Amino acid sequence: MLQIRRDLVDAMVAHARRDHPDEACGVIAGPEGTDRPERFIPMLNAARSPTFYEFDSADLLKLYRDMDAHDEVPVVIYHSHTATEAYPSRTDAKIAAEPDAHYVLISTRDPHEHELRSFRIVDGLITEEPVEVVESYRFAHTGPDDFPEPSAL
Amino acid sequence: MAVTVSIPTILRTHTGGEKSVPAAGATVAEVIDHLEASHGGLKQRLVKDGVLHRFVNIYVNDEDVRFAGGLEAKVADGDNLTILPAVAGGAR
Numbered sequence: 001m002l003q004i005r006r007d008l009v010d011a012m013v014a015h016a017r018r019d020h021p022d023e024a025c026g027v028i029a030g031p032e033g034t035d036r037p038e039r040f041i042p043m044l045n046a047a048r049s050p051t052f053y054e055f056d057s058a059d060l061l062k063l064y065r066d067m068d069a070h071d072e073v074p075v076v077i078y079h080s081h082t083a084t085e086a087y088p089s090r091t092d093a094k095i096a097a098e099p100d101a102h103y104v105l106i107s108t109r110d111p112h113e114h115e116l117r118s119f120r121i122v123d124g125l126i127t128e129e130p131v132e133v134v135e136s137y138r139f140a141h142t143g144p145d146d147f148p149e150p151s152a153l
Numbered sequence: 154m155a156v157t158v159s160i161p162t163i164l165r166t167h168t169g170g171e172k173s174v175p176a177a178g179a180t181v182a183e184v185i186d187h188l189e190a191s192h193g194g195l196k197q198r199l200v201k202d203g204v205l206h207r208f209v210n211i212y213v214n215d216e217d218v219r220f221a222g223g224l225e226a227k228v229a230d231g232d233n234l235t236i237l238p239a240v241a242g243g244a245r
Contacts, residue, residue, distance in 0.1 A: 054241035057217045097238030
């Protein structure tokens with residue numbers, strides 16, 4: 001399952017709309033080991049194409065060094081499809097090389113309604129997963145330890 | 154030339170989980186062959202038909218080797234090599 005904050009979803013969709021009809025792409029980094037997307041990092045699509053995306057190789061190095069410096073990993077790798085469904089293509093599955101990432105696809109084929117779906121892609125195998133959009137991570141899970149003391153309310 | 158090679162997550166199965174390994178060679182090709190000798194299976198993930206795999210990037214320090222001669226790019230003592238799979242895909 002992908003649990004993700006609403007503002008991050010909005011940011012990805014806005015990016016996809018902005019770059020339409022070219023495919024938009026980017027990463028949402030998060031602290032290693034937490035599986036929590038936190039830092040939105042839109043990337044330039046060096047291919048600037050309506051049917052292909054690729055991070056520029058210099059940008060890619062900078063990105064990974066930057067994430068490394070912050071002890072982050074790419075929790076979400078997103079890109080848009082501008083005329084097809086929000087499902088990984090054969091090319092997407094073949095090239096995907098981050099087995100721990102959530103691959104988010106956004107389709108902007110409809111000018112009014114976007115589609116957003118998330119997938120794991122491991123060894124070329126695609127598995128869809130549900131997306132849970134939350135207002136914040138702090139209150140996403142409640143339990144006895146998370147409930148504030150009455151006096152604090 | 155003694156160098157250090159950063160290994161991306163997806164290739165760490167070949168290095169026993171290590172994210173950084175030492176290697177040697179005067180060119181990127183030699184470094185890869187040296188890596189293959191101690192971490193079998195790595196080369197075929199990097200090289201296809203004698204050239205660098207289209208969706209694998211290798212950098213010597215900050216430079217993408219594609220701009221420095223590809224597999225024949227020179228490597229100096231103390232250099233850091235970084236291997237990063239491309240992040241790419243498409244509609245089809």
